[in-house]
Amino acid sequence: MDFKLDPADEAFRQEVRAFLKENLPPDLARRGACGFHPIRADQRRWQRTLFERGWGAPNWPVEYGGTGWSHLRQFIFDEECALAGAPATDNGGLRMFGPVIYTYAGAELKARLLPGILKGELYWGQGFSEPGAGSDLAALATRAVRDGDEYVVNGHKIWTTGAHTCDIIGLLVKTNPEAKQRGISFLCVDPATPGITVRPIIDIGEAHSLNEVFFDNVRVPVSNLLGEENKGWTYAKAVLENERATSAEVPLNKRKLAQLRHIAMHERSDGCRVIDLPGFAPRLAQLEVDLRALEWLTLRALTEKSEGAVLPYGSLLKVRGSELVQRIGELTVEALEQYGSYLYAEPGEDPDAKPDWPPGPDYAPGVVADFMYRRAATIYGGANEVQRTIIARSFLGL
Amino acid sequence: MDFRLTDEQEMLRDSARRFLEKECSLEQRLHAPVNGGFDAARWAQFAEMGWLAASLPEDCGGLGGDIVEAALLMEEFGRNLVVDPFWGIGVLAAQTLLAADADKARELLPLLCAGELRPALAHHEVQSRGVIEHVTTQARPAGDGAWTLHGEKTLVMGGNVADRFIVSARTSGGSRDRQGITLFLIDANVPGLQRRDVRLIDNRWSAEVTLDGVRVTSADLLGAVGEGWAALEYGHARGLIALCAEAVGVMERAMWITRDYLRTRKQFGVTLNTFQALQHRMAEMLIELELSRSMVYRAMAYLVRPLAARQAALSVAKARVGQSGRFVCAQGIQLHGGIGVTEEYSIGHYFKRMTVFENELGSAQFHLEQLALRECAEPAAARAQN
Ligand SMILES: Cc1cc2nc3c(=O)[nH]c(=O)nc-3n(C[C@H](O)[C@H](O)[C@H](O)COP(=O)(O)OP(=O)(O)OC[C@H]3O[C@@H](n4cnc5c(N)ncnc54)[C@H](O)[C@@H]3O)c2cc1C
Numbered sequence: 001m002d003f004k005l006d007p008a009d010e011a012f013r014q015e016v017r018a019f020l021k022e023n024l025p026p027d028l029a030r031r032g033a034c035g036f037h038p039i040r041a042d043q044r045r046w047q048r049t050l051f052e053r054g055w056g057a058p059n060w061p062v063e064y065g066g067t068g069w070s071h072l073r074q075f076i077f078d079e080e081c082a083l084a085g086a087p088a089t090d091n092g093g094l095r096m097f098g099p100v101i102y103t104y105a106g107a108e109l110k111a112r113l114l115p116g117i118l119k120g121e122l123y124w125g126q127g128f129s130e131p132g133a134g135s136d137l138a139a140l141a142t143r144a145v146r147d148g149d150e151y152v153v154n155g156h157k158i159w160t161t162g163a164h165t166c167d168i169i170g171l172l173v174k175t176n177p178e179a180k181q182r183g184i185s186f187l188c189v190d191p192a193t194p195g196i197t198v199r200p201i202i203d204i205g206e207a208h209s210l211n212e213v214f215f216d217n218v219r220v221p222v223s224n225l226l227g228e229e230n231k232g233w234t235y236a237k238a239v240l241e242n243e244r245a246t247s248a249e250v251p252l253n254k255r256k257l258a259q260l261r262h263i264a265m266h267e268r269s270d271g272c273r274v275i276d277l278p279g280f281a282p283r284l285a286q287l288e289v290d291l292r293a294l295e296w297l298t299l300r301a302l303t304e305k306s307e308g309a310v311l312p313y314g315s316l317l318k319v320r321g322s323e324l325v326q327r328i329g330e331l332t333v334e335a336l337e338q339y340g341s342y343l344y345a346e347p348g349e350d351p352d353a354k355p356d357w358p359p360g361p362d363y364a365p366g367v368v369a370d371f372m373y374r375r376a377a378t379i380y381g382g383a384n385e386v387q388r389t390i391i392a393r394s395f396l397g398l
Numbered sequence: 399m400d401f402r403l404t405d406e407q408e409m410l411r412d413s414a415r416r417f418l419e420k421e422c423s424l425e426q427r428l429h430a431p432v433n434g435g436f437d438a439a440r441w442a443q444f445a446e447m448g449w450l451a452a453s454l455p456e457d458c459g460g461l462g463g464d465i466v467e468a469a470l471l472m473e474e475f476g477r478n479l480v481v482d483p484f485w486g487i488g489v490l491a492a493q494t495l496l497a498a499d500a501d502k503a504r505e506l507l508p509l510l511c512a513g514e515l516r517p518a519l520a521h522h523e524v525q526s527r528g529v530i531e532h533v534t535t536q537a538r539p540a541g542d543g544a545w546t547l548h549g550e551k552t553l554v555m556g557g558n559v560a561d562r563f564i565v566s567a568r569t570s571g572g573s574r575d576r577q578g579i580t581l582f583l584i585d586a587n588v589p590g591l592q593r594r595d596v597r598l599i600d601n602r603w604s605a606e607v608t609l610d611g612v613r614v615t616s617a618d619l620l621g622a623v624g625e626g627w628a629a630l631e632y633g634h635a636r637g638l639i640a641l642c643a644e645a646v647g648v649m650e651r652a653m654w655i656t657r658d659y660l661r662t663r664k665q666f667g668v669t670l671n672t673f674q675a676l677q678h679r680m681a682e683m684l685i686e687l688e689l690s691r692s693m694v695y696r697a698m699a700y701l702v703r704p705l706a707a708r709q710a711a712l713s714v715a716k717a718r719v720g721q722s723g724r725f726v727c728a729q730g731i732q733l734h735g736g737i738g739v740t741e742e743y744s745i746g747h748y749f750k751r752m753t754v755f756e757n758e759l760g761s762a763q764f765h766l767e768q769l770a771l772r773e774c775a776e777p778a779a780a781r782a783q784n
Contacts, residue, residue: 134735136665159736203739204746206599210736269527270573279767330724333753334761337527338553341757343597358596359606368599368753375731375749376739383735385675 013076020084023049027351033085033255034363035370036346037209040123040165042087047120050089056118057094064102064110065118071302075251082251083258092124092162093117096242097170100235104227113188116167125166125191127157127213128236134159135386137172138180138233142215144173144187146222151175151187153195153218159380163198163211165349166191172236175229186232188224195219203376205369207346243381244314248321250295253328257287260332263363267335274335283331290324312394315387322377322384329371339364340371401695407463407470410452414474417447422480424744427601436559436603440482445513450488453636458496459508465636465698469643476647479747481602483518483556489640490555491519491564494633498564498581498620506583517583518560520551520607521630528760528768530634531576531627535609537567543616545569547582547590547609553758557605558595561586565609569624576627581620588612600751635701638712638759642694642719645755649687649723652730652748656680659734659745670733679729686722693718710772713765720762723752 028042050056058074060066069077081089098117102110116122133140142155153173163169169189176183191198195218201210226235264275264284274280294317301313333340344365347355357365378384392398403411421440444450453468454460461467468489475484492510495517496503509515526532535549547567554563563584571578584591590612593605621629657680660671670676693715700711727749731738738745756762 129736132664134665136667139665202741204731204741204750206741210740268525270525270529270532274527277763277767278770279763283763326728334756334763337757337761338522338524341553341598341600341754343599359594371753372599372746372750373739375728375746376736378732379735379739383732385673388675 009072009076012073013080016077016080017084019053019055020080020086023053024084024086028087029085031347031351032087033259034366035205035368035373036366037207037373038087039347039349039351040162041349041351043090043123044120046087047089047118051119056120057098059095060098060102064098064114072299075299075302078246079251079254082255085255090117090120090123091243091246092126092166092170093122095246096126096239097124099242100238101226103238104235106227108223109188109226113168122168123162123166125160125163125169125213126239127160127163127169127171127189128239129159130156131158135383137236138184140172140174140184142171142173143177144175144185144220146175147219149222150219151222151225153187153189153215153220155215157213157215159201160198160211160213161209163191163213164200164208169213170226170239172232175232179230181233182230184232184236185229186226186235187220188226189218189220193218193220203373205346205372206343207369207373208348209373240382241314244318244387245301247314247381248294248298248317249325250291250298250321253291253294253321253324256325256328256332257284257291259363259367260284260287260328260335263332263367264335266361266363267337280335287324287328287331290320290327294320294324310395312391315382315390315394318381319378319384319387319391322374322381325374325377326371329367329374332367333371336364336367340368342368344369403466403470407466410448410467411470411474413447414449414471415477417443418474418478418480422478422482424479424747427481436482441516442513444482444484444488445511448511449484450492450513451511453489454492454496454507454511458503459511465639465701468636468640469694469698472640472644473647473650476644476649476751477651479600479648479751481600483516483559483602485637485640485644486518486555486557486604487516487560490633490637491517493636494519494521494564494581494629495583495620497632498626498629502583502620515562516556516560517562517564518554518556518605519633520554520557520563521566522551522553524550524552528764529574530630531574531579533566533568533579534573535565535567537569537580537582537614540613545582545614547584547612547614549609551607551609552604554605554607555602555758557593557607558603560605563591563607564620565607565612566626566630567609571624578624579626579630580623581626581629582614582618583620584612584614584618598754600747600754602754631705634759635708635712638716639694639697639701641755641759642690642697642715645719645723645752646687646691646694648748648751648755649683649690649726652727652745653680653683653687655745655748656683656730656733663735676733679733683726683729686726690719690722706772710769713760713768716760717762717765717769720752720756720765723755727752 057066058069058077062068101113130140144151144153169191171187171189173185174183175185195216197214199212200208265273267274339360342358344357451460453463456462537545540546565582566579568578569580590610592608595605597603663670697711697715700708730745731749734745737743
């Protein structure tokens, strides 16, 4: 064991920090740090900046335009970006789908799909879940029938985050309805294709990120098939593992905890800072304890992964990370008290629109919307109940 | 002890349940336009059915009931997440007025019972955080026995439709002294008063009220100068119990909605209710619900006790109900999966209501702190409390 941080990694952190100071525009940072869903235009702008610096894909190998950074450096980078309030980069393209594309796709598809992700021009939607296929994803029923060099797709996806602003959808379809997992294929679908209808779903934060997507005789070129027909489950599992690998969201939780501290130092009870109320600081300390435990579990997961993981880290981290983001949100709403009950409407995609918000401090808008949205943290990416079953079965042998 | 309802109480509950299910269900409202949460015709019906009178004494135009009636109604409101300002006007303001000034109560409460007067309590301030005696709004002497009011009141529930405000202001003392708080009853459109309506996340409405030199005289007084605290405590005690009763209704309905969903939603070829992990979660939800209900009963029983014991019981109730309610409603969402976080579906709204509950009249944390202070200050008294 060697617990020392390499001085070169610390120097790297300083480099990232300096870059952010120099290049992250304040308007982006302001919107990135509040809890509303990120604006796509902000994400595109920021991804372009990162790309130009050569940091477009921290987690990809150099041959595909990535940085080739160690896991630790990626972690440091994510943390610095989060703390600076940088808009979330495209988790779908960079972390979930990109790696699956360069691992499994043929040369043509790789050349077509990877550069756009790097430049912030190709945002991904995840078209997996269906009304009848949530936790039981393999029960999906969206059908694709081959017709010459096209597939004809019919079906209904739900919970597709960002379908209304994405450039491509990673779609799971049944190509062999007789089989369950082994009848699934993976298509890369342009959402502008005729026959696709996107219907918004508003979440309980009164914000829009979710959608239903309907496919009515949608023709998709066979060249958009990822890998082999009926092997889609393998790719889907890889996507989901990638999703969970970062699902503890330690950098995000750090930012939120920092925000909570800030709020607790500014909200007051008859002049007394909320953070100084007798019951408050112990709860803050508890969150700190839980965040640190999660952080070091993440560091273990990142470093041990290279030697073939044994623990189902993804599931461990998903369960506790999602609970933590909810608990931080809960205490933040409490710290805001009445402003935690006020409805601050989501500003929407137009960065220049002036929202008509009720009175309150600058840090209030977005907190409750995010708190509400994060009820889903224990649901999306595989519900926690299902993760616990995975832990019990795959590792404990129960 | 007897926890059964009287026949009249049962009738009140049943008729309220029938009416609200039919007229005020969440499903109806979700698609209705946002109208400030107020429907004048329905308010008139509340009056007609005697709901506004249910927990007021007969000499004030009431039906002679007490807190039990208010709690029964509020529980029904909670089940349907009713947004009409019954609590703000019909409980908090009405009960405060009742305790503040017997003469004015006899004069004005009959109008309130009839639905013709809608006073709201403009008492809470940004830095109150659960402390009733927190008042920084000033009543400055302006000669001839008059005062001018200066200050900001927030989270005035029902304030958006109020025609009168009961305003608490300091005529003496520091920001958290019990002495020196004076209550005034003022017109909603009096010069110097500014109102900003605020929609809450649970679709109820409140108002922020700014008082900038509002002129009042002794004719506007409720009760004696400097003696307003007792009436505020009386109103808040009843308001808190009513709020907790509402939360019990919220929790109970959230639990049954979830139970029903588990019985119908299929994954892996079976309905979700067959998974033991989910059965156990639901069992926990029921336990939390019934513990909360018990705390509401206890708080009602303690209303007649001396101040310290009463306040302790209220704190116990608010803390317990807040914690349980959050658990029950959060798990309600969780067991629904994705559909639970959508605005179109009901269960998330139950969670939102409980979130607002925590931000009203002191959070669970605040009330735990009150109890902790009591443990330290008078451990013997805290322990002897039966
Ligand atoms: C905000 C949000 C964003 C999302 N984004 C996307 C996206 O971009 N793309 C996409 O494809 N999907 C997305 N999803 C869908 C997500 O993956 C599913 O919601 C999730 O897999 C759960 O499925 P479900 O909603 O159908 O719930 P169900 O599967 O119906 O589950 C309901 C409840 O039952 C429990 N349960 C189910 N099976 C079992 C079992 N065997 N044992 C014990 N308990 C069980 C669950 O844990 C849950 O509590 C998103 C969801 C949300 C809420």
